[in-house]
Amino acid sequence: MNIDKAIQRFLRAYLPLKDDLPTEMPAYVNSFGYFFGTMTLSSLAVVFMSGFVLAFFGPDWYHFSSVGRFVNAVHFWGVEIFYLCVILHINFKFFTAAWRGNRFRTWVNGWIIFSLTIFSGISGTLLQANWDSQWNSQQGKAAFNAIGISWMNWMNYTTVLTLHVVVFAGLILFFVITHLAFVRSESPVHPIVDEHAEEMYSEAMAEIEGEKK
């Protein structure tokens, strides 16, 4: 078996270029709510990009230089906006019952991302090296110990930093990519069908058919 050929076949079947970079959308994709996902992704991009800069210059820079403080602030507000967008996105997907048509995996995948971001957010808070991170490490230790994850030592700066910038960021990135792949492969969910109206339509059609005969 040629693995490359198999991957090509798979991508052609499930992720062809036409879906990766779509030039048309179903007509029902016509609501501001469809922006929430893009807004979530955009704010996540802002968080990643600002985090990238923070990683390069380090804590003394982002706590004590004016430019560093600004980038740190961008990272912080990026997270605040991210959660605003993701909660709007989740609500939109709930109210449209977006798991229909075998999209359950995408729904679960989204919740995995959300759960990961919670841990990423907590580790980020602990890395702020301020009163809040100090207090949260005290508060958090009781919670982390209670649920049996004390083995991830949340008071070891290197552990928390590595978890934040490698493990959680990497996992988030992975699941975001799979989320997007699922979304593009499946196409946007169809509007909910009003079964009663549909039944009436069928009955009317049958009646017309009967009259014709």
Added chain:
Amino acid sequence: MSKISDINLRNIPMKPYDMVREGLFVFLGISFIVLLLAAFWGFPGNKYGPLTIEQVAKRAPIAFLQRTVSYFSGTSRLQTYGPPYTDNFNHAQHIGPICPNCWVGVIYPLNAKVDFVMQPLEQISTMDPAVARALSRYNLADKNIQDQWVKNYTDALARAQVVGGKVILPKGNYGPVPTLMDGMLTFARTGLLEAALTFNVNPRMAPYETNYTWPLLYLGGHIMSTVAGHFDEKGGEWGMSHIAGPYPGAWWLAPYTFLYQIPAIGNSNSGDLIAFVIFAIMMLTAIFLPIIPGLNRLPYFIPVYRVIWRDWYAKYPSGVVHTSKKE
């Protein structure tokens, strides 16, 4: 299109679209909002830096000494905390036989008397002969006498006064304990106690040690709790879901921190475990909602979807495109 899209979009009218262009516009919009917020408010967490042992030793020397002598006497809550620090398994949070903390066990053993006080005192002794003599006298004394000195000192601290930065105790039989505690206070005031505690975690890692467990735990209990109370940040005050000052924090954790506002959970010895189990059930309900009968019908009963797809329903009342109506 993909195999799945081919099936899903059969007979569905399409409209022109440019995903990348839309994405770029949204990204620019979001970036602008974030940059504006950052420029206007900055990083609010910069306002309150970490609480240092030096600050506490200088501004609240009696509170520092009370905390230090509680480690020295072995009466601090931390010394019977349970896993992962001590073997007081009865203090680990549990729901019946479920005790995840016990299962992990004592993986970061801590002897607060030795690690937080005796070790730094030995290091201070090399620089301060008075502390060296006091330490030697303390170590040579009978255990009962040691305990009596520490008890007398602890009781006297409640009546101590600070004059010109010095802690003045009423007259009493404290043995060498005041010299030892003053040695700790002086050392803390230099700002070096955090460094010593971090170094002592593992001297073999000396220049690289970043395990700040000991200096972070040192000010725990009453001192940090008082500061947190000042900022309304205690568990019963929505804890982690906001930060110090009038700024949003992890507000998205509100469904979790809400649980701590329920007295039966907030005041329970196993409150963290109970809150987590309830939160985990809430999360699992959300994750598996599409396959939970009844709950998965909720969006059908709350007709928000009618508003979202109003244009579509105006054209196709049942939501289905019938071939005769196909555009």
